[in-house]
Each structure stands twice: as C-alpha cells, then as structure tokens.
Amino acid sequence: MPFAPALEHLELRFHNVYNQPSTFRSKFLEVQEWPTKVKSLRFIAYDQLMDTTSFCAFVKRFALSLKHLSFYISTQQRFLMSTWRTLEKFLLDYLSNLNQIDFCVHSGVANIEIDRRRLFDRWTKKQVISVFHSLEFHTRFTIPFAFDRLEYVSNDFVDYRCNRYQSNVTLSLSSIVMITFYSKDKLNLSLFILIQRTCPSLRYLRFKNFCDLTEDLIQNTIVTLPTVTELCLSDVASSINSPVLHRIFSLIPNLKHLTTQRRHITAIDTMDNDTKMLRHVKVTIVECSSSMNNNQDN
Structure with a gap:
C-alpha cells in the first residue's frame, strides 16, 4: 500500500x-x-x-x-x-x-x-x-x-x-445483512425464530456445503424472513429434497435473486411447476468445473 x-x-x-x-x-x-x-x-x-x-x-x-x-x-x-x-x-x-x-x-x-x-x-x-x-x-x-x-x-x-x-x-443483531449457515446438522425452528427476532436488516442467506431442515421447521408455516431477498445455494454439495426446498422458499416470501448449481435446478423446476413461487425470481446458475465457476443468468 x-x-x-x-x-x-x-x-x-x-x-x-x-x-x-x-x-x-x-x-x-x-x-x-x-x-x-x-x-x-x-x-x-x-x-x-x-x-x-x-x-x-x-x-x-x-x-x-x-x-x-x-x-x-x-x-x-x-x-x-x-x-x-x-x-x-x-x-x-x-x-x-x-x-x-x-x-x-x-x-x-x-x-x-x-x-x-x-x-x-x-x-x-x-x-x-x-x-x-x-x-x-x-x-x-x-x-x-x-x-x-x-x-x-x-x-x-x-x-x-x-x-x-x-x-x-x-440480543439484537441489527447490523447483519448476510448470514452463512455452516452446519452438518439439520437447521431447526428455534434458530430461525432467533434470526427473525434479532436480525431485522437481514437480506442475504447463504448455505455452505449442507442444506437441510428439521421437521419442526418444515411443518411450521408461520416463521418467515420477509427482509431477505437473496439466497445462495451454489456452495451446497449434497442434494436438497423437495420438502426442504419448498420450506426455504416459503421462508423467504420476498426472494428476488437465487444463486444455485444446475444440479439443484431439476428439483426446483419440478416444485416450481406446481407452486410458481420462482416466477419473478432471477436465477443465477453456477457451474463448478475444476477450479473455475461459469455463471449463467436466466
């Protein structure tokens, strides 16, 4: 410098x-x-x-x-x-x-x-x-x-x-705009209630390596994160099942931008044919090839 x-x-x-x-x-x-x-x-x-x-x-x-x-x-x-x-x-x-x-x-x-x-x-x-x-x-x-x-x-x-x-x-975490989940365990309802209560400025969620939810969170239809507009699933190595995907998207009712790997798109498209929840969402597909990432915007 x-x-x-x-x-x-x-x-x-x-x-x-x-x-x-x-x-x-x-x-x-x-x-x-x-x-x-x-x-x-x-x-x-x-x-x-x-x-x-x-x-x-x-x-x-x-x-x-x-x-x-x-x-x-x-x-x-x-x-x-x-x-x-x-x-x-x-x-x-x-x-x-x-x-x-x-x-x-x-x-x-x-x-x-x-x-x-x-x-x-x-x-x-x-x-x-x-x-x-x-x-x-x-x-x-x-x-x-x-x-x-x-x-x-x-x-x-x-x-x-x-x-x-x-x-x-x-506890108040009002300055936080981005959270990265890094857990091999299924994320539970209590965690998202805490996030809902403490992070009023949250805009971006990122899942690292794993993306899975407990049954109490999947069955819950009340807790949402309305301030979140961006979701990143491109770092998730394992597959994500349909109930988990459905709950994640209902958890983020104002989603505007989704970044994901192509491997997750089939499940998302199958779900979206029924729900049309991603109709107004910009989707960025990230292809992982060796050490290079190629982005394609849909």
Whole structure:
C-alpha cells in the first residue's frame, strides 16, 4: 500500500478463500510500509483462516496511537480466546491508549476442545456473547454487533451465553445483512425464530456445503424472513429434497435473486411447476468445473 504516515483510519479486508490459510503472515507484514499514527483500525477477514500470531503482531504496530480496534477473524488457533486473560496477555496489554474494541472471532476451528465459555466470562470490558458449537469451536462477539455479516451459523447459536450474568439486554443483531449457515446438522425452528427476532436488516442467506431442515421447521408455516431477498445455494454439495426446498422458499416470501448449481435446478423446476413461487425470481446458475465457476443468468 502507498505509505501514508499521517493516516488515522485504516481498514483491511481479506476475502474469498474460505477455509484456506490466510495470506496475512509475517512475510506480508515485512514487505509493507505501514502508517504510524493510526487511531482506528478495522480488520475484516470473514472467510479466511487467520494466523493469530501474525494478527497480534500487526495490531501491536499501532500500540502508541490506536484508540479503536475492530476485527472479525476466523482462526484454527484457540489461544487468543481460550480464557479472559489470554486476550489481554497477547494483545490488549500492549494497547495502552485503546478505549473501544469490537470483535467477532470464530476460534479453535480445527481443535478438539471443551466448552470454554465460562473461562472467558471474567472479561468484562464489554458485553460478549459466546457460542459453543457442536463441532467443538467457539464464536464470540461483542455487543452491539459491529459487522454486516455472520459466518458459521448453526443451531448452537440458540444456546448463546452472555459474559455478564445479570444482563437483561435483549440480543439484537441489527447490523447483519448476510448470514452463512455452516452446519452438518439439520437447521431447526428455534434458530430461525432467533434470526427473525434479532436480525431485522437481514437480506442475504447463504448455505455452505449442507442444506437441510428439521421437521419442526418444515411443518411450521408461520416463521418467515420477509427482509431477505437473496439466497445462495451454489456452495451446497449434497442434494436438497423437495420438502426442504419448498420450506426455504416459503421462508423467504420476498426472494428476488437465487444463486444455485444446475444440479439443484431439476428439483426446483419440478416444485416450481406446481407452486410458481420462482416466477419473478432471477436465477443465477453456477457451474463448478475444476477450479473455475461459469455463471449463467436466466
């Protein structure tokens, strides 16, 4: 990046290498010249796996000036968020001028670990929501939520925990416009009731690898997400049965744009011949061939 020594607000975004190791490593840090007076740092890596050692080393470069830190990362390493003291030991103790912090961290993605939410509860500088996933990793984020996307969403979000035991604050995620479901389990009714209640600005749903629903959600005809207008099924590797597809489309009554693989189109067309639910929906077909994606708009 061009060297701008007087820059006070710095935002870095890394994209589109889902579940791949991050390019943000020591060599990347060494070849760059970074501004020295940054007061506000926003670091966004929604769909990368971040090396937290490199991340902490990078943030410490701005220790003398940094007042506001905001970061969204996913990491295979769990140490940064394993206990309340770890976050301070590796990062916050070095930021003496910091007066505001916002984060969302998916930690320990590749580690087998126990539910460590109680070990983090003594971190009380901000209200923090913790989720322990059945795949044995954690999601933690500060409230109010400061980002427009939320990854790795599963049924486990219903059993969220707040670090403030006496908190009566109702969970609100009004900034979120996109949710990515990443779960091998069938998504249930309680999860979508939570989303309906907490995400009033939600516009985009994405299913990653799997798309299946529990019977209580399929049979339910009341819960809908009327603000959602875009749906992505192009990353779903397995087939999707007709009852699940029918419920997904009834769940999104104002759908305007569907992105999907051709393998799902036959089931959608069969269903649509009966329901005509996709009559006014733009459909983008994504063909996966080797490492290349060819898009065709219908």
